[in-house]
Amino acid sequence: MRNRPDSKSLTMTPDGSLNHLEVECSLLSQQDPLLGAENLTGAQLASSLALQQLITHFIVDRSLNIRRFLDEFSDKNAQHNDILDCFSRRLASVIHTAKAGQRWPSKANTDLTALMHYWQHTDTIVISGGLTTGLFGQYLASRIEALLPEVTVLSSPWAGQTALIGLAQTVKSATDLLVIDFGATGIKRAVASNYGNRLKELTEFSTASFTDAHGHIGKQGVLEVLRQTRRELSSPLPVAISLACYLNEGHPFQYKSGIYYQLEADCENLTKALNDDWLPSCGLGSLALLEHDSSAAGLAFRFNQPAMMITLGTGLGSGPCPLA
Template identity: 45%
Template structure:
């Protein structure tokens, strides 16, 4: 967890998104994101209820545990996610890889608690989903974050632990969530959310100019100079993106010598912030909202699947 010295700092080799998963013997292996993600859930909605014009957000808002069509969608989605978690817990996807991957596989195998977060865990759907997973994956404990898609903001704020106000931002694959955190992260006042595609260049990438523009836009909603904690849908190596080709943020590696330093010393002060409080991978930020005495993992469900290692009691 790059910014705070975890012995298992996640890298692109830890991707749950790209982990091959076979759903049945008749299926060919597909990346886990094919089975459980926002696009996958939307496809299930259309498949089970032809003519249903609800968006994923509308489905989550109106989901009813008593509606048979909604229940059918839930059961199929849960079955898929159960298979994804079972595949991860075998460790086979990483067992023959690098030293990091073998250690990562061992952590999955020793994991005793799974926390679900992200936009797809909202409301009644998330609660039912966690219940089905826990029944199928026992003795694994399965929890659902009470903050759903806001969990990353909470994790940033609570980990930094400032008694003074702190701006928190979560740069996701499709949306940018923002908030103002108070009282050590125990209260977060949301700021208007942004859509990522509005800020992408001709190659579909989020680059330095867009980052600076979003920071300036955010500053317009604030009264004074405050520190900022950021989570990014991009694997980070001690505060700088890994050199890999996935998502919209990875080419920020080409826009500065070291992202965290450039943010703290240049981009944030020029936008009117006092400096960088924390920079984290987005699912790691969500994992920071929870601490357990035994190994635990965070899985975030949204545009894709994110994964983070939950900190242990007595340390960070």
């Protein structure tokens, strides 16, 4: 057995984000009507905005949004297949670029070097997130696997709820546990029971309801989410949280990207602030876990060899799946 890297020592950093990874598009553009020869980032190729652009181009129905497309997707529909083919090739190119390791921003970065090494040893990719809902996610995984025969590609059965499942099954509480996934456009919440094997979902919040004048969510926005959630519960519960923001020892990196970066300046350590102050002040229990959202999704799966979770939504997230 080859020497495998350890996912436990892997720190996901902003520089290791697939959102910013530059992908060569010269070959892709020959089969993709929306691409030119210029290089694009992972987010430009395989985010919700990119999928919406493909839907609009191939179907020419301004009323058809992503949710309707995913609900109505059929592999028997020629236009749906055209969209699937383009999106599959794009995501396969992002994965191939990540594994090749030639276009990461700085190889001098120790954390980034470890991430590159992990990608190169990755045998399995799991895709999750809102864009993998239903049959589209299953066919997307199958198409990518055909394009990249060196890896196994799976679609999470929980799609956009995968981070909640990862949090719940990692904490494995005998009593009820509140799980919250702070995403880029939506905030998903649920009460987990039976050691994380059962979720009772609460209504999803739109992040727009909690942003400040600059479109960010800082301390006050998080507190309001926690207060509103507490009002829906009959008693205080411990809380496990995932966040669409890369974390360094439980605190956001000082990186001006995404809607949650303001949290870096709002406290000295986010984990400590949540546990000691923010959660108790909102009438909730202690903090059981805090994770980057894609890393939380990865916690729902375990493999014998290195595997990577990719979450498809507003952006393109990634995190390691634990080794069994």
